[in-house]
Amino acid sequence: MCKVQLGPFLELHKNFQLCSIVEKFQTASSKGKQGKEKASPQGKEIIPCDFCLEQPHTAVKTCLTCEASLCQAHLSKHNAKAAQKDHVLVEPSNNSSLQERKCGEHGKLLECYCEDDLIFVCVMCSIAGSHKGHRIITLKAEYDKELVVFSDTMELMQKNKSAMNKTLGELQKSENQLQLNKKTLDAQLSNLFKEIKAEVDQKEKQILADIQSSAKKQLSDIATLKKETEKKRDEAAKDLQDLQMLRAQTDPFQFLREFKLAQDRINNQDFSTDSMEVLALQLDQATIAAARSWTQQYISNLDSLMQAVHSQFINQTRRNRAAPDFRDHFHYQGNPYHIFFKQQQQQQQPQPPMFSFGNLHFSRK
Structure with missing residues (x-):
């Protein structure tokens, strides 16, 4: 309640806000309501100014304290009053948006x-x-603290995206090496079999067929890994894009709500990557020399001799798992959360440790 004592010469100021509301309702009784909310041709909702009388202009801000939407002209008058300097202004909102606040x-x-x-x-x-x-703080204070978490989340997602691209590059190198290994083996085996064509023609076909089958399976494994990694990379890119769009959100309420949803979604995703290392492989020269000198015995010994080579080809691929680039521990001054990233090495022995956003653990101070 205002307790200022009015003197005989004290100038009284007109309450523009109250007068506008009264005039608005008086006019509405004769002309009818002209539509509180409209939609633009682009489908975006248009909120009319609550203080315009004849033809309401489009509101540019909504005052949560006054519970009214204002056009640019009325917003300037609203902000000119010292008593309303601290009112909370947000983007134009309808009544349902105000109620949820x-x-x-x-x-x-x-x-x-x-x-x-x-x-x-x-x-x-x-x-x-x-x-x-x-412990109660303002929304702005919580918003400022969460911006720190948001920045680190953006950084982590960028690193994960880069890790996916790096893994895809390594998988491509592995695929090329496997193709080169196959080409090298084909050439060496063909030269060897040409020398003893009459005796080992059937065995040549068998060995090459086995290698072809193994190469097809291993190439299929690499293709599967590439497809999985591309999918994870696309998910990381989408999450990063969503976070970048969220960065433009200046409304603390909307930001906090949308960012927490984004965090939950990210936490449930697995950004671990599997790479495939292919070792360089070719026939041992000692094996070739022995084969040439033992031509008469080669037919009987060929099967056991080539089994060793075949085994090397099968085992030329080695899968490596790289963990996402997380820091072990985050702590922000004043933040109610401690964020820990825990490895699963103890639960997954002897497999390499896996990391994912699902390993986020929150503990209160």
Whole structure:
């Protein structure tokens, strides 16, 4: 309640906001409501100014304190009043958007954040409500803290995307090496079999067929890994794109809600990668020399001799698993969370440790 004593010469100022509301309702009774909310040709909702009388202009801001939307002209008059300097202004919102920003218990604006229960609260909640005695901060303070987490999440996603591209490059090199190994073996084996064509023609076909079958299977394994990695990379790129779009969000309420949804989605994804290392392989020269000198015995010994080569070809690929580039521990001053990334090495022996956003563990201070 204003307790200023009015003197005989004190100038009284007209309450423009109250007068505009009264005039608006008086005009509406004779002309009818002209449509509170419209839609633009592009499908974007247009919120009309609550203070315009004849033809409402499009609102440019919504004052959560006044619970009214204002066009540019009325916004300038609104902001010119010293008593309204601290009012909360957001992008134009309809009534349903305003209601979700209010406390269901007290009907007040959700202007604060409870660090104990990790939810939005109003001022009354902290004074006489269920959050009395809790650690309460402003939405802006929580927004500033979460921006730190947001920045590190962006950095991690960028590193994961780069790791996917690096793995794809390594897989391509492995594929080329495997093709080169196959080509080398084909040439060496063909030269050897030409020398003893009459005796080993059938065995040549058998060996080459086995190698072809193994190469096809191993190439299929690499193709599968490439496809899986490309999918993970695309998911990481999409998450990164969503985060980049979220960075432009200046409304703390929308930002916090959308960022927490993005965090949950990222936490449930697996960004571990598998690469395939292919070792360089060719026939041992000692094997070739022995084969030439033992031509008469080659037919009987060929099967056992080539089995060793075949085994090397089968085992030329070696799968390596690279973990996402996470830091072991994040701690931000004033943040209610400690974020830990735990390895699964103990649970997955003897396989290499796997990492994923699903390993996020949160603990309260």
